[in-house]
Amino acid sequence: MAIMTRDGKELLPNEKIMYISCLMMRPSTIMIDCDSAAMDDFTMRLLCNEEIITVNQDALGKPAANIFRTDSWDIQLSLSGDL
Known part of the structure; x- marks a missing residue:
């Protein structure tokens, strides 16, 4: 994956x-900017892993909203109460 490189080298599986x-x-x-046809099997399985996707999903299906922003970071709050 193009976004998962380090000094022109692909990340190791544990780094991915x-x-x-x-x-x-x-x-x-979740946005991945790469050619999915060129993705190796490990990366495709990782991106399709239900446990990994569940970490990102909100039970209400609502996106988080920024509640505080600085020049270097944001704090987001989801309606389900997760930070």
Whole structure:
């Protein structure tokens, strides 16, 4: 995956797990910018993993809203009460 490189090298499997898990913890739309046909099987299975996707999904189906923003970070709150 193009977004999952480090110094022109692909991330190791454990690095991909950490990277995707951190992306999923943020309550926002999941967007992956790469050619899915060129994706290796491990990465495709990781992105389709129900446990990983569940981390991102809100029970009410509502996106989180920014409640505080600085130049370097945002705090988002979802209607389900998850931060």
